Amino acid sequence: MAVRVKTTDPIWWGLFSAGGTLAAFLLPVHVIVTGVGIAFGWVSPQILSYQRMTSLLENPLLQIYLFLLISLPLFHWAHRFRFVLMDLGLRSLKTPVAVLCYGVAMVGTLLAALLLFL
Amino acid sequence: MNQQKSPSEDLLYRPHMSPWWWLQQKNYFLFMVRELSAVFVGLFALISLVGVYRLSQGEDAYQLYLSALQTPSAQVLFLVILLFSIYHTLTWIHLTPMIMVVRIGSKTVPPIVVLISSYLAWMVISLILLYLLVGA
Numbered sequence: 001m002a003v004r005v006k007t008t009d010p011i012w013w014g015l016f017s018a019g020g021t022l023a024a025f026l027l028p029v030h031v032i033v034t035g036v037g038i039a040f041g042w043v044s045p046q047i048l049s050y051q052r053m054t055s056l057l058e059n060p061l062l063q064i065y066l067f068l069l070i071s072l073p074l075f076h077w078a079h080r081f082r083f084v085l086m087d088l089g090l091r092s093l094k095t096p097v098a099v100l101c102y103g104v105a106m107v108g109t110l111l112a113a114l115l116l117f118l
Numbered sequence: 119m120n121q122q123k124s125p126s127e128d129l130l131y132r133p134h135m136s137p138w139w140w141l142q143q144k145n146y147f148l149f150m151v152r153e154l155s156a157v158f159v160g161l162f163a164l165i166s167l168v169g170v171y172r173l174s175q176g177e178d179a180y181q182l183y184l185s186a187l188q189t190p191s192a193q194v195l196f197l198v199i200l201l202f203s204i205y206h207t208l209t210w211i212h213l214t215p216m217i218m219v220v221r222i223g224s225k226t227v228p229p230i231v232v233l234i235s236s237y238l239a240w241m242v243i244s245l246i247l248l249y250l251l252v253g254a
Contacts, residue, residue: 020210023159024206024207027206027207028203030247033251034187035199035200036196038187040193043252053173053180070166073163074160078160080156089135089137091132108163108164
């Protein structure tokens, strides 16, 4: 029997899951080094200097890496935040909440793609 | 398969719940903290996106961004992001063995092995990334 899936949920769940895994394994170090480290002066801001970043981002692999590092966590946020909002009582606004959350992630992804790949 | 027509969402019974239900029990609270960790994970992605945008605007604009990363408010913000980010990692790693059943041949890998492997992978990846970020 053919089962036709009439929902886009697997796509969003897949992106949520990919973003969650990427964030789980990569984000703490990024936050420690380029976030906390630079903010408190433990790490030289030179590692994020204009010259270094522009030359690093000439490498297509690093473009893709940074793109995924921005895009996938946004979709992770979108999916979880959508359900947080519904759990906090916005269940009647199911569709607008979903459009808003995934929309923000899609706009962020588009911007990241334009900025990094063009 | 059950082919019954599903009732309209509006007709489903839904008990009234206070928006603050998650403050009523420790487990509910931890669940909400876990879900809200995504806000800070997303925030870090957003800050990175702003960085890429400022980079595209040229050296002066990017320098302002770098200066903003070194203010006292950035210190507080990144500490909070770090706490939630680590909480996200811990909860994610602990959920993995429940969701993913790993099989090698016909044998199922015990969940505890999946859990320990995940921790090891996190550490190895973190050390390599640390080296690449500050060492190379």
